[in-house]
Amino acid sequence: MLTRTLLFFIISFDLFASERALVIYTEEFPPYNFSVNNEITGINILLVKAACEEAQIKCVFQILPWNRAMRMALEGPNTALVSTARTAEREDLFQWVGPFISGQNCIYKLASRTDIDIPNIDAAKNYIMGASTDSAYKETLASLGFKEGKNLNLYQGKYSQLRPFAAQRVDLIIGSATSIQLQLSHGELELEEIIPVAKIDSNLHHRNYLALHPAIDKDVIDKLQSSLERLITSGTAGKFELEFVKPIAAGSPTNENSALWNSCMKERQPLSIQ
Template sequence: MRQGLVLALLALCAYADVFKVYTEQNPPYNFMENGTVTGSSTKLLEALLQHSGHQLEGNRIWFLPWTQAYHEALHVKNSLLYSTARTPEREALFQWVGPIGKMTLGVVAKKQTHIRIASSDQLQRYKIATIPNTASEKLLLKLGVHETTLERFGHVPSQIKKLAQNRVDAVAYSVDATFNILQEMGYDTDDYEVVYLLKESDLYFAFHKETNPQTITTLNETLKTLLK
């Protein structure tokens, strides 16, 4: 009863906005299932918008490859992108609501290749598949990996297919998502392993930088109440 009253009061204080929402294939947080966008972050976002009085533009979530979704969220006003790792490089590019979870970023390879990476400088030895503008790619570059050794792809299934075909040595992405997508694509996840951990990152809803700051404050307060 008390929680419902708090949520109702917060909703009354908020200015009702209509947001264009972008996401990508990143299970278990956000993914497509039987033509519907779902996942733990998706369900949380739907509850957050409902309780705060805001709406989805066109009553839909735009499901796009990460590079395209990221570009749209940067340039389309009244938009948001999820689930987004909050990094120093992105801090001023968005306004942030969260955290909504944690994501482990790592490098995954086939066990049969016997890749062993003891230190970051050894990453340079391998052809690693990445998605441009992802936190995992930026971490690799920050660790000194040259762009010329990276194999860039537009979306995750493409890089995983190349890994399975031995066309790249490893992929750098969310560990959970990588293994989920391997399974979805019919590969035996027991044939793969994490060979290097990059970072554990907090995940957020990333709103366009010109979103009303009061809206962000109210959304964060509502989120805290929902997560209690």
């Protein structure tokens, strides 16, 4: 009788575990993940949803402030976080699926700053960079030679570097081509008011991933990774990206910067984000 009871409990627990949804936390960060009309959407949200559906894994999404989303994902056990930069500090805290969609990272200046001359990325160190203290770009900036107190000013709070940048208290900002327009809105700047001056090597910045709690079964990780790879190779991921952002042509690019402009400048589709 005891054996039968234990067997029933184990079977019941396994059934419950298999049906339990994977709770995926995220933040408001258009165009990758954001809420509109009470729905969570975005490039990487659509991609995660499609991967979950293909892998036949039930996934639910919650949008929270970043620090709280990170805390909830770490508490687990059936939790994940997207879009997450895969940094050295986070590597052992999660299991990883990806990479998901990330924009080309670039350094920008105000278009009006004709005094700033950056013929190559090494020359960027001669100017003051503004960045947020909670930015995933800190490692990237360090590798490029930016040091706080020398040529790097750090500001508390997300996007807090934008107002000093607009006021010319710092010379440069770093950002993703896919999300730079959103960043600029926090400094009351328009996309036409900036120009890219350097492109960041993709090996120097961490791309976006789905970070999953260590307790999640490896089989789930493998299924999601395989599904994601199929979505990318089929072109579905690229279609999702085009729903939200598009490249914009330079007004009058020189031969020297047209390729840089094409890599670093995109704009949000007008009807996608309210």
